[in-house]
Amino acid sequence: MLDLGGIETSTDRALLRQKSRDFYWYSPILKALLDGKCADLLARPKDEAEVLRILAAARAAGMPVTARGGGTGNYGQCVPMQGGVVMDLSGMTGLLSLRDGVAEVEPGARMVDIDAWARPQGWELRLWPSTKRTATIGGFVAGGGAGVGGLHHGTLRERGNLLGVRVATMQDPPAILDLDGDRASPVNRTYGTTGIITRIRLPLTPAQDWRDVAVAFADFDDAARCAWALAHADGIAKKMCAVFDARLPPFFKGLETPAGQALLLTSITPAGMVALRDLVGDHRGTIFADQGMAAAEADPAATPFYEYCWNHTTLQVLKRDRGVTYLQCRFPFEGTLESLSAVRARFPDELWMHTECVRFGGRLTMSALPVIRWTNEARLYEIIAGFEAEGCGIANPHVVTIEEGSGYRRVPGDQLGFKKMVDPLGLLNPGKMKSFEEDRA
């Protein structure tokens, strides 16, 4: 098919199907759109030189190339809409250097492995997805960018959270660009449409001994107010803080939340426990479980609490009930709790609220990743409209293009201009950058 002698490739149909998928099936809409999309060839480079050879061969053949890492995305980021090559970067796992708190790594390194390598050196990841134990850093940069740690560090779109990348282009011939600071923005969360990331310079944060803590509340509003106060408590160092409607914890295997109680999950440092108890007491909550996060993460039989959070919340429900889906929303910075109450009141039955305290642009708010009883697309868009009517932004996870899906999470910069330069033929993950497709049409 392509002259890729010496490079690991496969045309095995079962493997191709597996490597052409991610977790897009959370969305019944994406499931209908993407089921059956499949690459023609799997290529698994072991280094940058092989990446360039694959790109050159695909370019010569006019074949699309779609990059993938751990395949833990939810938006079909790595689904090859027009077939061609799926380039699986999970073989490029190099942990190259860690100096002055900056890690240089290859894109296929799993995030849990980066953390395990960094922690003995005194550092940890600033941000990770709830899929930390399987996700790769390349996939997080190219198609994630938010999650645990966002309460402190914001998202990967904040200046300074991604220091640089090396990226392979689809020019003639394919070339390597080394981009730092703002110059790296054109490949930040563009699903591999603007080049194949071959190396990442990532700032870390000093490692801390996080403790997962679970707090139960008879009343959801008390839980939300407590989370909001905790988010603002600058004296308590935190990695995350999430709130769950009482209908969600019964799906959280391994966490025995008192029946009918709303749940707050947080990860704080040991020094914060005294202040947390004071704060929880103010809001009529009960601490009912706690554990060391690192120990839970290292134990395949245990569940670090972040695996109940972010996009894992929906997954925990889907494991036992396939009749639900979800949304990704951001509450307004002012009147945050009022907006939260208003949205819940609009959809008391079919929406099970789940929020994450986060920072965007240096300001605190809550993101919502509610679980939603699925009826049909029209109803889903009614719910979206309900959120918007209460001042929420939507990062729609039921669409495949960067522009439609990113909402408030879009990285600033001229990504379209960069795309035209590095992929003039439009062969990198075609169908995912709407502005480029429209520009060509």
Added chain:
Amino acid sequence: MLDLGGIETSTDRALLRQKSRDFYWYSPILKALLDGKCADLLARPKDEAEVLRILAAARAAGMPVTARGGGTGNYGQCVPMQGGVVMDLSGMTGLLSLRDGVAEVEPGARMVDIDAWARPQGWELRLWPSTKRTATIGGFVAGGGAGVGGLHHGTLRERGNLLGVRVATMQDPPAILDLDGDRASPVNRTYGTTGIITRIRLPLTPAQDWRDVAVAFADFDDAARCAWALAHADGIAKKMCAVFDARLPPFFKGLETPAGQALLLTSITPAGMVALRDLVGDHRGTIFADQGMAAAEADPAATPFYEYCWNHTTLQVLKRDRGVTYLQCRFPFEGTLESLSAVRARFPDELWMHTECVRFGGRLTMSALPVIRWTNEARLYEIIAGFEAEGCGIANPHVVTIEEGSGYRRVPGDQLGFKKMVDPLGLLNPGKMKSFEEDRA
């Protein structure tokens, strides 16, 4: 005078005068009020048992007791308004333990020494005053509580920033109370009126390799906008960020700011330098100096940039021009930069603006510690009224009582009730807690 055999004491007049003062002379008003106030006896305990003996003897004699540490306060916190005993706690310097990021120390430990002890163990102070090299932790808890690090951690009044204290009371007989979490609030920033702090449990933060960076701007508003953007840049780890009117840097010996330029000083981690350059470039600034903070701190001939900041700004000017004083203000959370511009426009000549980016209650704003050309008290209060008219809070440094001076910095809790319990005779630093004096009258 008192039976204090075995305890270090002195009645030397020169020493008593020295130990009855702090930096209240920044304020011409406090200077007139406090000059000449002097203790009758200096006592310097070496441990908690000696503190209790001094308190018991003073109580029996009906003598006031005023505690002091490094004497670096600016509000006359340690000036004995009614004479009596000055208890100098600078001899109780024990660094007792550091576990799970919590330090337990004695009140006389200098903050620079706590940091020097903690850093090799991987930790550093969350907060320190610009007088870090001479201030004691007891004085910071009892009469400071804000400063460098406030951009990240807020002030000492934020829940979780002070984990606990041991405090000696003026009861009959004097006793030791051990207070944790919210229970310690009654001795937080009460100038030693609610007990003598004998031990402090302080949460630290992971040590980082801070770099001091100086940026010049042709235009003050550009400097302020850059600082505001930097304060919100969650991808750039920062210990401080301050802005100075172009008339201030000529007083900063050792920092050659280009003539006529406004100044931004910040301390960031090495990983933040690339992003800082991008951000400074957006605002037409020029980085003209940088240094390692720890190296500067360890060198008596060098000046860590924080010694141009916070209350040191005014000191740098006073070294060469005794005709100025200052204020302490907090800008509103919304419309912060607009309020800043409006205040400057009201007082274009006699007010040299200096702001510090800080967090209060989890929200970013700027504090102002402007240098003000002194004319008279009436004019000072006109300037205060001008700040208030533009939405600013005032923590007035020209008064001696906790209540009048603390403004937005007051720690919540029933400090008066606690005072009545632990010091029923009103012998601890009399004249400093207005509500108590009024209650007695």
